[in-house]
Amino acid sequence: MSEPKRSRSGCSTCKTRHLKCDESKPVCLNCTHKNLRCRYGLKLQFKEDLESKNKAFGRQGVWSKRKNHDRTSSTVVPKDHNFHRFVAVRSQEKLMLLNYTYDDFESPPPQPLQLSMAPSSVPHALIRGFDDHGLITSNSDLVYTLVFYIESVSPMLNPVNMGNLKFHHGASSFLGGDNTKMVVHEGLDVGSLLQYSQKYPHVLSLMLGLSSIYLSKSAFVDKTQSHYWRMQGIRLRNLGLQHMAKSFQGESAEIRVDLWVSFLIITLYYLADECNDNWSNQLRSCQQLLRQSEVRAVTDPVERKLFTYTVEFFSYQESMGRTACHKSNVFNEEWTKHLGQAEGEVVLIPWMGCDKRLIRIVSDITDLSISALPQQTFREKRAAIMDELENIKMKHFNPDNFLYMIDNSLLDQSPASCDDNYGCLFYYYDQISDEAANMEEFCFLLTCEIKRLCGLLYATSCLYYQSPSQPSIVSLVTKIFNYTKFIIISNNFFWSSLTWPLYMISTQLDFADPMSEVQKLDILNMFDMIDQKGLGNVGKAKSAVETLWKKRSLYDRAKGKEKKTYWEFVVDPVCNISLV
Numbered sequence: 001m002s003e004p005k006r007s008r009s010g011c012s013t014c015k016t017r018h019l020k021c022d023e024s025k026p027v028c029l030n031c032t033h034k035n036l037r038c039r040y041g042l043k044l045q046f047k048e049d050l051e052s053k054n055k056a057f058g059r060q061g062v063w064s065k066r067k068n069h070d071r072t073s074s075t076v077v078p079k080d081h082n083f084h085r086f087v088a089v090r091s092q093e094k095l096m097l098l099n100y101t102y103d104d105f106e107s108p109p110p111q112p113l114q115l116s117m118a119p120s121s122v123p124h125a126l127i128r129g130f131d132d133h134g135l136i137t138s139n140s141d142l143v144y145t146l147v148f149y150i151e152s153v154s155p156m157l158n159p160v161n162m163g164n165l166k167f168h169h170g171a172s173s174f175l176g177g178d179n180t181k182m183v184v185h186e187g188l189d190v191g192s193l194l195q196y197s198q199k200y201p202h203v204l205s206l207m208l209g210l211s212s213i214y215l216s217k218s219a220f221v222d223k224t225q226s227h228y229w230r231m232q233g234i235r236l237r238n239l240g241l242q243h244m245a246k247s248f249q250g251e252s253a254e255i256r257v258d259l260w261v262s263f264l265i266i267t268l269y270y271l272a273d274e275c276n277d278n279w280s281n282q283l284r285s286c287q288q289l290l291r292q293s294e295v296r297a298v299t300d301p302v303e304r305k306l307f308t309y310t311v312e313f314f315s316y317q318e319s320m321g322r323t324a325c326h327k328s329n330v331f332n333e334e335w336t337k338h339l340g341q342a343e344g345e346v347v348l349i350p351w352m353g354c355d356k357r358l359i360r361i362v363s364d365i366t367d368l369s370i371s372a373l374p375q376q377t378f379r380e381k382r383a384a385i386m387d388e389l390e391n392i393k394m395k396h397f398n399p400d401n402f403l404y405m406i407d408n409s410l411l412d413q414s415p416a417s418c419d420d421n422y423g424c425l426f427y428y429y430d431q432i433s434d435e436a437a438n439m440e441e442f443c444f445l446l447t448c449e450i451k452r453l454c455g456l457l458y459a460t461s462c463l464y465y466q467s468p469s470q471p472s473i474v475s476l477v478t479k480i481f482n483y484t485k486f487i488i489i490s491n492n493f494f495w496s497s498l499t500w501p502l503y504m505i506s507t508q509l510d511f512a513d514p515m516s517e518v519q520k521l522d523i524l525n526m527f528d529m530i531d532q533k534g535l536g537n538v539g540k541a542k543s544a545v546e547t548l549w550k551k552r553s554l555y556d557r558a559k560g561k562e563k564k565t566y567w568e569f570v571v572d573p574v575c576n577i578s579l580v
Helices: 012-016 029-034 047-052 092-099 102-106 124-129 141-157 172-176 190-197 201-217 223-247 257-272 279-292 301-325 333-339 357-369 375-391 399-407 420-428 436-463 471-490 496-507 516-533 538-558 566-570
Strands: 181-184 345-349
Touching: 012 029, 141 190, 141 201, 190 201, 190 257, 190 301, 201 223, 201 257, 223 257, 257 301, 301 357, 301 496, 357 375, 357 436, 375 436, 399 436, 399 471, 436 471, 436 496, 436 566, 471 496, 471 516, 496 516, 496 538, 516 538, 538 566
Parallel strands: 181 345
Antiparallel strands: none
């Protein structure tokens, strides 16, 4: 066979001139003599390109270099038929045509699963997330935002697993006393909210806008995606506000629940949006709406559930937030009467982490501290508040004894070997250290006790003019600090309801105590931990605490003029902190 005139691996210049290349690199001999640019090209061949042309890729499939060796099926298949084995087929549904029968071809193809959310109830600007058949497409931003709300945002509004709260099914007398009924209110149920949004599209728009804001702040999105989801949240929020503006056009003498729910979601939106101060404007809008409307009894079960949550949220937000600013109460008695409860009934709210009666008690403490009443009247009201704080204490619930049992491994002992208090605790929390559900229930009850102690701490400081260095304050701060540390650090329950207790003990630390520096570090660490699941301005509350600590240090050095109470030193009228 004659030698080819040109090499296939020569330079591109020689190939163009149809010359034989000596393939010397970096410049071949022909290009050197002619002073030409010598270029060696490399053509990459990909498997997909060759297979599309029905060509073999490299030596794939070649078993031997012998060209004339063809293996037939008779040579490949073994002669012994006993060699064959039947192999169990996994995932038969993925075999598609192999699993089909005649009836499958005759019957109509299965229809895609349609959600209960009707397309007609969705604003026109959101139709982009729906296909031609009125079904939500799996790859739309709408579905992704909705799924994120269900999986990530909704648990923030319902931090405690209701299935783990079993104490109200038989421990009412143990916790609340004789003839007492324990009632637990659920949080903002996503099922009820979606059902309600079918009638009021702006609720859905605001709900998805809230989800988009939380999505933009999540850890698994980069800066570009964060900006995209933030813009989506603004668009959905504005769309919901437009629909709300149309609702305000008609004058009504009654409160519309959909407007209250919308105000609630917008408030949560602004709280999540970089701790924006606009959330406080929503409280004023609610106040204006309340003055123009008449509170009526809500009969629809879904509306009643949403309205109850809205009343509790705004009341709790207003009551706890006023402890930091001492502003006047936004809501009147007509509004707060919806917080009432039946006689002989104890209502515990998991997302709030306290007895419902504590909301009114804390608000009364703030009102009394800024009032100008006669001394005798002031003392009578102060004594009544302290009695109420004692009355909401859960009977036979002594967390100190039970934590002592956990620390000293006494839970494996029989109730007979313990005193009456230990026996009751053992009966209702058997092997609590081994069961996560029981531990969550215990930590929830412990949170309720923490909130009650914070109310007692607030009243002692504001109404009895106690400073952080006095024994009564030191004892309460130490107890609340240990309880809170047990829940957050020891058991990893990052509940937003613990924001207010952290703020309260932060303002009452005794700087003369050598352990105060360690407590400061733990408090800042706990602020960071609950910020992952926080609804309020957790970051802003932490910043306000650090500012207060610096202010106290400078004040102690300067030995400035003493104020009437220590809490007047803490109060900042323009702080706008949400302590939800």
